[in-house]
Each structure stands twice: as C-alpha cells, then as structure tokens.
Amino acid sequence: MSLYNATTIIRKPWIYLLAMVSIASFTSCEKVIDLNLNTAEKKYVIEANLTNKAGGCVVLLSQTKDFDEDNTFPGISGATITITTNGTTVTPLTETSTPGQYTAPALIGATGNNYELKVTVAGQTFTANSTMAQPVLIDTIFAKDETLFGETRKIVTVVHPDPVGLGNNYRYIQYFNGNKISGNLIRNDDYSDGRITESSLFYFSDDGDEDAPELKSGDHVRVEMLSITPDIYKYWFSLDRSATGGSGQATPANPVTNIKGGALGYFSVHGIDTKTMIVP
The missing domain is CATH 2.60.40 (Immunoglobulin-like)
Structure with missing residues (x-):
C-alpha cells in the first residue's frame, strides 16, 4: 500500500509582471523554484x-x-x-x-x-x-439513487444499530461484482450513539474524479462492516485528512499510528460483518 513518502516536494511558479515603458505592453517571466530533497531515513x-x-x-x-x-x-x-x-x-x-x-x-x-x-x-x-470490541452486525443494505456533483448514481446504504455508549467506530468496504471499490469510508457514533444508523457509501475513482465503475441494476454488491477501535478510526481519519495534504491541511503528514518503536502503519483488531445483495 503506497501511503507513505519519506520526503515531500514543493514546486511553485512565481509569476512576475514587468511593466514596459512602451505603449502599455507587458512581458511576463516564470521562475521555478526547485527544493533540494535530502535522502530521508527509511521507515x-x-x-x-x-x-x-x-x-x-x-x-x-x-x-x-x-x-x-x-x-x-x-x-x-x-x-x-x-x-x-x-x-x-x-x-x-x-x-x-x-x-x-x-x-x-x-x-x-x-x-x-x-x-x-x-x-x-x-x-x-x-x-x-x-x-477486540463487540462486533456490530449489519441490519440491511440497499441501493438508492443519489445526486452527486449534478450526476445521479446508485449508492449503497448500510443500516445497522449503534450500541449505547460512545466509542463505537466503523469502517465500510464495498465490492462491486467482486472488485473492491476505493475509498476511505469511516464513521464514529459521536452524533448517533444508541440509534439506528444509515451510512451512504459514496465512492470515487483513485484519482478523485467521477469515473469510478457505475453501479447498475443486476450488479452484485458485497459490503463488509468493520467494528474498529478508536485508535484505528483515528488512523484512517488522519490518513484522509493529512497524509495527502488535502482537506485543508497545509502539508502532508503521516497518519497517526498505534505502533510503538518508530514504524508507520497500524495494528487493527476488529470484528467483521458482511451483507450481499443484487442491485434491483
């Protein structure tokens, strides 16, 4: 899994507009600043x-x-x-x-x-x-039409109870016709403690555009729901928020790990429940 890079490159063009004395004409030049990347200690x-x-x-x-x-x-x-x-x-x-x-x-x-x-x-x-926490079981899954960025797609929704008491955390993995769909789908019970929970599993392709395999009638869907621990929720949350420098983060950073000794990654002990369906 290619989650980690030991160093990060920053390359920014700085555009300088030079006013010319001649008849209101302008000339621009571009300067590229390349940072010298040092070799980092491998982890x-x-x-x-x-x-x-x-x-x-x-x-x-x-x-x-x-x-x-x-x-x-x-x-x-x-x-x-x-x-x-x-x-x-x-x-x-x-x-x-x-x-x-x-x-x-x-x-x-x-x-x-x-x-x-x-x-x-x-x-x-x-x-x-x-x-290992007590595994939570899926009640049902179903597909419904959702509009995303002006496009209507069939999206899988998972319905399951949330046990009373804060601290329950979930990760969802979905497969279309046996193919794993990319996406970091996690949830905690901060706002759903003790209630029936519905989670819509929106999906995108690896490069973030809207060209992921489109779910169609007759497709086979399998959903795995992982009952993860709070520290593993924090790992996946920090991966989504900071490991790529996205989600408003200024610079990329390695996700929070529960491993001691200097290694990156995670140790996840979790229960899994699975449901399958044929899209109507």
Whole structure:
C-alpha cells in the first residue's frame, strides 16, 4: 500500500509582471523554484489485521522510499512476528510465498481479548496492543439513487444499530461484482450513539474524479462492516485528512499510528460483518 513518502516536494511558479515603458505592453517571466530533497531515513511500514474470521490474521511488512524513487513497495522478508493473546498464548506468524506477507490462519480474534503484536526485523522491534470490541452486525443494505456533483448514481446504504455508549467506530468496504471499490469510508457514533444508523457509501475513482465503475441494476454488491477501535478510526481519519495534504491541511503528514518503536502503519483488531445483495 503506497501511503507513505519519506520526503515531500514543493514546486511553485512565481509569476512576475514587468511593466514596459512602451505603449502599455507587458512581458511576463516564470521562475521555478526547485527544493533540494535530502535522502530521508527509511521507515518500516506495518499493516497488521486480526479479525473474528478464519484467515483474518495478516501482517504486511514493507518500507518507505524517497520521493524520487518509484512507487512500488516490495515486501520485507525475514522478520519474526508474533501475536500474544492476553499475555499468555503466543502465536507465531509464518511468511507466505508473497514476500513481506505473514499469516496465522488458525488465529481468530475474540471479543474482549487483548492482543499484542511484536515485529522484529533487522535488529529493530516494534509493538502494538489492541482489544477486540463487540462486533456490530449489519441490519440491511440497499441501493438508492443519489445526486452527486449534478450526476445521479446508485449508492449503497448500510443500516445497522449503534450500541449505547460512545466509542463505537466503523469502517465500510464495498465490492462491486467482486472488485473492491476505493475509498476511505469511516464513521464514529459521536452524533448517533444508541440509534439506528444509515451510512451512504459514496465512492470515487483513485484519482478523485467521477469515473469510478457505475453501479447498475443486476450488479452484485458485497459490503463488509468493520467494528474498529478508536485508535484505528483515528488512523484512517488522519490518513484522509493529512497524509495527502488535502482537506485543508497545509502539508502532508503521516497518519497517526498505534505502533510503538518508530514504524508507520497500524495494528487493527476488529470484528467483521458482511451483507450481499443484487442491485434491483
């Protein structure tokens, strides 16, 4: 996942208008200022997930690159990764045939259990802790017409209860005909505590325009709802707000991490509920 760059470039044209003494004519020149980019220290990136489903324990390990390097992020092999349950049972993860991908297929997260992730690679150790909250179940999903930027599209809406008590957080992932749709769809219960919640899953293409695959009648839709912890909500929220320099932020910044030791990324322990439908 190409979320991180170790350095940031700023390139701005400054236009200077020079008034000429001749008959009201003007000449302009453009000056480009190139900042000298220093090589930044590379950081490890950990994307760790543990769910309440079989096969849901997966850790991806990669490393940042400098701004002028290509946008591929090969996995890092040779790490020792374990997950400890409630301080007693230690489960080692095994690297798959895909470099940098580590799994523990038999490890399934349970509500109320605390899990500690430990990653050791090239003499460095990184840790993170997370406790699985009670998974919230989807009541129903449906598609309805919504107008966005003057264009009418079919948008999927997820309906589910929110348990009483603040602190429930959700992430939604949708698939059209088996293809994952890009988008960072998250929600907390700051304004919906204890109520039935409806979340419309608006979507865009990767480059932010309106050319994403359009949902049509007869399409197969699958929605996954993740009951995430507050720190993971903060990770995805900060990614959306600051990692790209968008949403009014002055400069890009790495998203807030719950990993200790200097690595980037996250350790998410969450429940998943899934609903499917055929668009009418």
